[in-house]
Amino acid sequence: MSDAPVDRVLSGPARPVLAVVLGAGLTFGLDLVLLWWAALMIGVVAAFAFVFATDRFASADGDAFERDRGVLHGVLVVPTALVLSVAGGLLAAWLLDLSLIEPVAALMGGALGSLLALLLLRRLSGMLALSFAAVFAAGAIAIAVTALVLLASGIDPLHTFARMLEYGTRPDSMVQIINDSTTYYLAAVAVAIGFQMKLFNIGVDGQYRLAALMAATVGGYLVLPPVISQIVLVLTAVVVGGFWAGIAGYLKVTRGVSEVISTIMLNAIATGITAYLLSTDRIAVEISTNNIGTPPMPESAWVPGIPASFLGSDERIFGFVFLAVAVGVAYWVMLNRTRFGFELRATGQSKTAAEASGVNVRKMVFLAMVFSGVVAGLVGLPQLLGHSHHYALDFPTGIGFTGIAIALLGRNHPVGVAFAALFWSFLTQASGILPFDSIPQEIAVIAQATIVLTVVVVYEVVHRWGRRYQQQQIGRQLGTVAGPGAESAQAPPEGGTDERGRDATVPAADGEHGGEAR
Amino acid sequence: MSSTSSGGGTTPSPAVELHGITKRFPGVVANHDIDITVAPGTVHAIVGENGAGKSTLMKTLYGMHRPDEGHVYVKGREVRFHSPSDAIKHGIGMVHQHFMLADNLTVLENVVLGAERRFGIGKRARARVRELSEQYGLGIDPDRLMEELGVGDRQRVEILKVLYRGAETIILDEPTAVLVPQEVDELFDNLRGLKREGLTVIFISHKLDEVLSVADEITVIRRGTTVDTVDPAATTARDLATMMVGGELPVPELRESTVTDHVVLSLEAVTVRAPGGRAVVDGVSADIHRGEIVGIAGVEGNGQSELIEAVMGMRPLASGRVRLEGRDVTGWSTLRLREAGVGYIPEDRHRHGVLLESPLWENRILGHQTKPPSVRGPWIDRSGARADAARIVSEYDVRTPGIDVIADALSGGNQQKFIIGREMSGAPRFLVAAHPTRGVDVGAQAAIWEQLRDARAAGLAVLLVSADLDELIGMSDRIHVILRGRLVAQADPTTVTPEQLGSAMTGAGLDGPKEGDTGADDENGGRA
Incomplete structure (x- = not known):
């Protein structure tokens, strides 16, 4: 975070390079003392933190970034971007590890994760983040349901999942x-x-x-x-x-x-x-x-x-x-x-x-x-x-x-x-x-069925909620600016000016209401 | 008669009381700080302009949505409705502006549908329907097929449906919009009958003379909030109008005439038939010139929508011709017409005008998907469409945070402004504008009129259909009156009054019922 002032001096293109170097370098360095995945996670998170901290200086031009600023951004977009970039880095490193030596794979995974962090933080829109969050939530629910079914049949769910993961990732x-x-x-x-x-x-x-x-x-x-x-x-x-x-x-x-x-x-x-x-x-x-x-x-x-x-x-x-x-x-x-x-x-x-x-x-x-x-x-x-x-x-x-x-x-x-x-x-x-x-193989069918159901339901619920949220957000945003805007817009046509003024205050006043309610 | 409050004893507690109701929608505050008290056994009118928030308020009362703030009391007790069935349980029923009846069922079946538990579906139900019909003087035969009934009867069936479900307070949302004057009188007799039997009626309207003749109390709503509650005996239509608009409304008004001799669109004996073979548009002939706005006045359901759909190529003509700039365009597809320079502002923008779930810039493409700037050959031109959407947003003062916002997030007025901007782009020669300011707030209304005026000055020919007679008179260079699919009269907007138009719309001729109307095609445009 102490990098921030440095970044202000540096021009735009230097920032991604810095982020990637930071992420990849940390991954590579830590890989010597830690497990590769732990090193990679730390590396990507560090790169993410760097990007996040320096964002307010660089985001003046990014309109996609400005647009979704709000509560949604803080609670949803940032964590989703973080999870996605770490997951992306891990996945890439794991796949590369199959054909390359480990330190190189980790390095490249770290670089990719850092790049993802940069990209996602800037480009991930609120609605898309919401979709990802919905899928994560659905996945979690489906896993929980499957685990419950396993527990009910007297089987250790953790052991089952571990076996499946191990077997499923064999070449x-x-x-x-x-x-x-x-x-x-x-x-x-x-x-x-x-x-x-x-x-x-x-x-x-x-x-x-x-x-x-x-x-x-x-x-x-x-x-x-x-x-x-x-x-x-x-x-x-x-x-x-x-x-x-x-x-x-x-x-x-x-x-x-x-x-x-x-x-x-x-x-x-x-x-x-x-x-x-x-x-x-x-x-x-x-x-x-x-x-x-x-x-x-x-x-x-x-x-x-x-x-x-x-x-x-x-x-x-x-x-x-x-x-x-x-x-x-x-x-x-x-x-x-x-x-x-x-x-x-x-x-x-x-x-x-x-x-x-x-x-x-x-x-x-x-x-x-x-x-x-x-x-x-x-x-x-x-x-x-x-x-x-x-x-x-x-x-x-x-x-x-x-x-x-x-x-x-x-x-x-x-x-x-x-x-x-x-x-x-x-x-x-x-x-x-x-x-x-x-262990009955049908557990996979249960998992598949549950995840389809949960994804469809959760996605729909979250999507609807998100849309309403977006609408309210816009209503509020416009409600607060409508006051002066409305007056100037209504001025051209002839008609009672007294009324105009009064009309225009209504939405403005309510914008404040909205603000209070929050 | 009606329930009295348990505590007080002397004064009956109000049938319905709304206190501090606030309801927000994206971009607009539909209602705020509404206070209304409806005494039992009365007809309580709620008046306000289009878009003042009357329907939103009634939907709140009927449990169709929940208020953001405020309290609802029924017979003195606070209630929270989660759905209309909650409202019905508390004795509140609603008759919607658009009937919700199944044509292929009988009256009895329509009434019983969804309320089978009350009196079954057989003899008991029939007896109950008869009894209610007699008690309230509705005159309904439970065994007639719904499709045989006229509009007035259908409305009475809707009222009966509500009564059958045990309602003691009945909300009528703009019940007279679809009725001709005689039917309005019948309806008012029915309402008095309901009142006599101790029921409470909440009557929503923006027609002041009707309200004055039937209501016991009138609450005026303006810009989403209650202005005042008045006694009809002590007020006049003029006072009410002043309260409704809070002074002067933006007046729709054309300046100097820009009409030219050049005919852009010409309709020659256009006839459209309904699937049954009945002519819904019957031999309509009209010319629309460059720089001219031709208005069509008529009670809803007299063939305006069908005429527009025929002009737009969405409905086949049974006979007749349509010419655009002298070219015969009869039978052209909607797409071809649009490519030839016809713009279309549809009457129902949610159904026909926008893709609610798509961002604004994609909505810019809609209807113009074969023309630049939104399309290059078979490919979508994203940057072109986005740039042009941004242009529309700024030129037409669409209030939105950006062009990536979905259309649904905007208020109706802003959606409409965007649609108008879209239809005006690409320099159309002819524009079909159906109810361009319906459900639009006052500010947007003025802006839309201004846009139409500018386009007219630039040589656009416009076919304007509207239910708002002031808008028609103010914005048209010429007005045709449509009745049962025929153009029955022509009027000069500089001299005609809304009352005269109104009487012509109901078939009484422009000069009112006293003069014997000599045939429907009697033309007396601009009475001397």
């Missing part, structure tokens, strides 16, 4: 988690596109199964050169998924059929079609003694995996993890940067307002459904092209429903959904060890 488990999340992520984005429009696409499940079956059939019977083959298969899946969802969209737009009903029925029909086609009389061949499926695809159609040696595992990560990332980025860009995305969100928020603004609501409903189906079509591909290379009876099902839960958990946000998918598959994977300790 092989991590590869599995990443692979599962790739699939989950695609499914969740498919659902989230619908959610943006207040459309509930329950049919992701049928869409991806049908799409995967068709892609597998095309891949099994059609031998194409590499690259072209993959492109053709992706296109097949996308078209089939989009078409299948498009049926529901078309029915909704033209006949007013609820997409919930129609997609559920389409799921059933997809199951029927799959059962019909997947027979040795038709497209299937015998794969092993007890299993039939589409003919195995030639190697030219495979998507090679990424060796996970940097995580210390011999397994491979789905090559299509990049597809999932690309879909996530495309989803974000589409939603926030394109006219189409704006119209989508506008329609989702208020159909009437969208209509009055010249948005073709029916077209948007149909297109949203189709896009949801297009992404759903991709769900089965990482598994199909990256691992099994055929669609057989044992092809994973039910991912569409998991996708709904993950979309809810991630609040339809591309990044939120990514974390939700990782978390979900972590729980699934980590619980795999529990039967060995004769």
Whole structure:
């Protein structure tokens, strides 16, 4: 904190450098005497304190920073930023530690954490901090509920959690988690596109199964050169998924059929079609003694995996993890940067307002459904092209429903959904060890269910509260300045000046009221 | 008759007493330090301008929201309502301005709905409805289908619903807004009937002559607080008006005429049919010139909304043409019309004008999502939209801490100013302004009028629909009166009075009921 006057002398760009050097240096130094994570935490906290202390000199220009100043800032934004930057630093260091030597990983983690501290303190808005806080709170509640369930069944919760954490972070488990999340992520984005429009696409499940079956059939019977083959298969899946969802969209737009009903029925029909086609009389061949499926695809159609040696595992990560990332980025860009995305969100928020603004609501409903189906079509591909290379009876099902839960958990946000998918598959994977300790594996399902419920409820409550808070804050802010402002604004039109003056004092007087109440 | 206070004995304790009620909303203080005492067995009127805080106050009394400060007493005992059902338990019922009835159910079913526990849903309920109907002279047959009933009957069903639930104090929120004069008289007879039976009526209105004719006591509210409570026998409409506006209101007024010969929008026998085939807009023809504001006057529900939606391309025309600058734009989509330079200030801004949960700068894009500065090709131009939103905020005096604030956080007046700024940007040729100052505070009202005047001087053609006759007369270059979907009269705002307009709106013709009105299309614009 004694650095503050120094900083005033230094120009703006020097500050981040100082913060990072402080954080990273402390981490590195302390790493020699302490455990790496303890060192890192101290380092990042120190960097954070430095940034926080020097902020009032540097923040004159940052409008995002000024805006949310208030009680909310003090009690929420600052602690959230602190927790997030420490967590970010720890996570980064831990991941880097898998492929680098420890001191270097700690150093880099410390640097990253310090950078995060700088960034978050300046850029984290009140509402976003509120969202993070809500998720933290929900997580805490969910863990507590799970612990209670464990206690009630006479199992030591701490021991269980420790086992899960240990097993879930083993290299092989991590590869599995990443692979599962790739699939989950695609499914969740498919659902989230619908959610943006207040459309509930329950049919992701049928869409991806049908799409995967068709892609597998095309891949099994059609031998194409590499690259072209993959492109053709992706296109097949996308078209089939989009078409299948498009049926529901078309029915909704033209006949007013609820997409919930129609997609559920389409799921059933997809199951029927799959059962019909997947027979040795038709497209299937015998794969092993007890299993039939589409003919195995030639190697030219495979998507090679990424060796996970940097995580210390011999397994491979789905090559299509990049597809999932690309879909996530495309989803974000589409939603926030394109006219189409704006119209989508506008329609989702208020159909009437969208209509009055010249948005073709029916077209948007149909297109949203189709896009949801297009992404759903991709769900089965990482598994199909990256691992099994055929669609057989044992092809994973039910991912569409998991996708709904993950979309809810991630609040339809591309990044939120990514974390939700990782978390979900972590729980699934980590619980795999529990039967060995004769702890029921279902504990993971309980945890998953609880966290979805708590996140949805807590988030909604906190969000509503935050909005009201923001409104009150603005009301108060404007209430106190309305006095002089109102007078000058009302002066131009002709009319009784005496009345004007009196009117203008009313909001001003009440602003004081508000102040007192606080 | 009614309950007397347990302690005093001589004077009955007030049916309802509000003391020091304060209620704040974002950006505005809707009510502060309200004190009202309603004596039992009376009709107590609460008058005030649009936006004075009458409805907010009644929502407080009916438990729809809780006051930030203050106390509510019912029959002398303090109560705290958490929901309307609490209010109903204490014998307070409310008839809303907009009816909450299911058309496809019978009267009985509508009345019983949600109150099944009181008298069941069968014979007992029917008997009770009949009994109430007779007791209060409402004349309602419990077995008629709701859709067969007219507006007046529907209102009586709403009153019956409240009585059925055991209300002793009935709040009527602007009950006459949807009624024609004869129906108003019937309603007042009903209210006197209720009073005779010992019930208390709280009557909210901003129509002074009505209030004077029916109320036993009148409380005037201005800018969210009570000004005074007066005896109607000892006061006049003029005094009340002075109290309501606290002196002079900003007067809507046009200066010199800027009307030109150039027709911007021309409606030719525009007809719009409701799903049932009934013509809700019937052969409307009108020309709107550059620099002209054409007002449409009419009792709500006479086809104004449908006409606007037809002009904006949101509702298909059954027949007729719409021309914009000579081009036939009949059947164009809303988007195409907007791109061609048509601005739209919708009558219900929350439903049609803004995305409440989006920040202001995103709301700048709404309705202009195909044009710069908010959009570049298929991409959103964030910096352009933000810069332009900031321009609107400063030019139109929108009171907000910034453009990242969600629209919902602003007061109605500021939302409206933002909408007007948005619709005025991009130099529109034609503007549809539906109730541009509805629910807007006085300061914002004056600012909005000023904006409209400036735009008119700059050559904008405006179609103005409003329920506020003073606004129509003050802001229009020409006024058409719409009745049952037809333009039945044309008036010159420089000479016409609100009373004359009012009588024309109810079908009596501009010169009042005495003169035999010779056909609806009788034009006597600007009586000699």
